[in-house]
Amino acid sequence: NERMEAIARNAKGFIYLVSVTGVTGERKSISEGLGELITRVREHTSAPVCVGFGISTPEQARQVGALADGVIVGSACVKTIGGSENPVDAAKLFAREFKVALSPK
Helix, strand or coil: CHHHHHHHCCCCCCEEECCCCCCCCCCCCCCCCCCHHHHHHHHCCCCEEEEEEECCCCHHHHHHHHCEECCCHHHHHHHHHHCCCCCCHHHHHHHHHHHHHCCCC
16 A cells, blocks of 8 residues: 555654554454554554554453554543543553553563
8 A cells, every 4th residue: 555655654753553444442352454464564664563543451452562563552541541430540550451461471
């Protein structure tokens, strides 16, 4: 895809790769062709490839983290903190769970 190639070639910092089309938020599983898509993007850039959109659980983050250079979990974080009576503790627990999932075993 020419557009993807142009964006990848001109990227600075990192590439935010959208894992699925549609509305951001929770998905039951990661996209089947995500690894192939990341590989195609990497053919055109040396910038880190970070994946977001639809990643809502630590397990999904672990799976995506095995493929990408970074994982973005914005909506899941906002939902967790926003739905909590104690947002500071919720944020700490959220960060801890995702850190454990993304840490090397």
